[in-house]
Amino acid sequence: MPIELKMPALSPTMEEGTLAKWLVKEGDSVSSGDLLAEIETDKATMEFEAVDEGVITKLLVAEGTDGVKVGTVIAVIAGEDDDSASAPKTAPAAPKAEVAAPPPPAAAPVASTPAPAPATASGDERIKASPLARRIAAERAVDLSQISGSGPNGRIVKQDVEAAIGGASAAPAAPPAASAPQAAPAPKPAPVAAIETDIPHEVVKLSNMRKTIARRLTESKQQVPHIYLTVDVRLDALLKLRSELNASLESRGVKLSVNDMLVKALALSLIQVPKCNVSFAGDTMLQYSRADISVAVSVPTGLITPIVKGADSKTLSVISTEISELAGRAKEGKLQPHEYQGGTASISNMGMMGIKQFEAVINPPQGMILAIGAGEKRPYIVDDALAIATVMSATGSFDHRAIDGADGAELMKVFKELVEKPLGLVA
Structure with a gap:
């Protein structure tokens, strides 16, 4: 037949x-x-x-x-x-x-x-x-x-x-994708009115990815009460350690980026402050014992967030290799669903574009996202004296339904300490 x-x-x-x-x-x-x-x-x-x-x-x-x-x-x-x-x-x-x-x-x-x-x-x-x-x-x-x-x-x-x-x-990270939306069904956003204009233009058809981004970000801002917390972080020690590690990793063909080290720092922070490693699921909350970090990657059709699973327990060299490989396949449209769906928190770094500070939109059902700005030379108090230091601003967006301001502040404090005393990232 x-x-x-x-x-x-x-x-x-x-x-x-x-x-x-x-x-x-x-x-x-x-x-x-x-x-x-x-x-x-x-x-x-x-x-x-x-x-x-x-x-x-x-x-x-x-x-x-x-x-x-x-x-x-x-x-x-x-x-x-x-x-x-x-x-x-x-x-x-x-x-x-x-x-x-x-x-x-x-x-x-x-x-x-x-x-x-x-x-x-x-x-x-x-x-x-x-x-x-x-x-x-x-x-x-x-x-x-x-x-x-x-x-x-x-x-x-x-x-x-x-x-x-x-x-x-990815067993620990799988449930929220199914359970959170069921507990709190998303209302359909109001249709967007057609635009009539006499300005010269062309109509560009939206890709499925762009449609999904528009829908999910609208739902996030409508349903998730965001709270934003910003810290200034001194990068000099981390940059020095990165230089030393790259010298030792050169023979293995691995070159660490600042972002690789920040992914590790965020993962360890979530483990040290478990109240922020959560997802809101209606009348329950999912508490994760592993930190799976989604890394925002810009692709021609929009934005995708491949996941470094168990980043808290992986070495910096492994994280660097995984991010490089995932980002490459993301830009080719070759990622499998399990490689970008799930995650317990996200990191978005726009520092390489010269952006000093921004507030990122949470990617449900995750409970937080960390926005990283550019590192730049700034006047800074070092040992009670005014000095010049390399400083970046990091802003955490937290789901206030699941994460209290004090817990979010504790996570940002731990993150700052890990970056400013980076030997903890390799211990």
């Missing part, structure tokens, strides 16, 4: 996506693991692979189509035993209406997408999984029998294995 290919849920929160590009055409033969299309989610462009063999008999959604709901049939494959002439006749009618109709009210389509979990079998060969998923599982020692497949007929695909790998390593 013909196999319907449906728009997959490439992240836990994905409800719709853009079919950016088809990598096959009607009449092409495909095998399990072949790449079929590129799909743009709210944060990245991801590849969609085949999980069955057959011939593409019909592409039901055109390239560049926006707002394709998860679960919508986007193509039909005729299996090896199918009559190729009959395959297109069995599937197009319903999908065409589904694609052409105006977007229906949100109805949690993600829940309907995953197929039943593959039945546990006596041998791995009886588990339905694509060759690519099997290879990744073998390399990472993942038990396929413990994974539910989201492909046709419950087939396990690459995204399922990667999600399992990411879920295992």
Whole structure:
């Protein structure tokens, strides 16, 4: 019988996506693991692979189509035993209406997408999984029998294995993304009125990422009562230590940035002041025992925040390497959902752009974000005498529903001390 290919849920929160590009055409033969299309989610462009063999008999959604709901049939494959002439006749009618109709009210389509979990079998060969998923599982020692497949007929695909790998390593950070919004449902923002103008202009279509940024930041400022706390931090000792560490790390090809060291300082501060390492979840609060730091990275289509997981327990060299690798893949749109969803706090550094001070918007369900300004030479009191020092301003934005001002102030105090006496970052 013909196999319907449906728009997959490439992240836990994905409800719709853009079919950016088809990598096959009607009449092409495909095998399990072949790449079929590129799909743009709210944060990245991801590849969609085949999980069955057959011939593409019909592409039901055109390239560049926006707002394709998860679960919508986007193509039909005729299996090896199918009559190729009959395959297109069995599937197009319903999908065409589904694609052409105006977007229906949100109805949690993600829940309907995953197929039943593959039945546990006596041998791995009886588990339905694509060759690519099997290879990744073998390399990472993942038990396929413990994974539910989201492909046709419950087939396990690459995204399922990667999600399992990411879920295992990010267990403490995963719950807030699901629990916080359920506890406090977000009201839909009022529609923005169309703008009529005689000023020469062009209309620029918003990417899915830009739409998501607009929606989430609006919700954050509407729902989260922000409190802002700023400290001036002397950087001279940290800059000296960075220079010494880079000299010793040169043979390993590692070069620490100031931001790498500030990520470590924020992570340790959250562990020392656990009342700030939290998420507000309605009538409960999530208290984290690990500091997963989201690092704001500017990309051509907007802003994305890849996560350094367990930054409090990682060395500076490991943090530096991870941030460099994550930022590179973020700019290429290659991050997997588990690499940018979650986190317990964020850091946004605009110092390299010469910005002296700013107040960042909290990224829910996180409880705080740290905004870093430029380090500059300033008059400063050193040992009760006026001197010239390299000083930066750091501003913490805190969710006042979960974090009291005194606790936020304690976190900023600890952060300042760690930066000004930076040997604690390598102890």
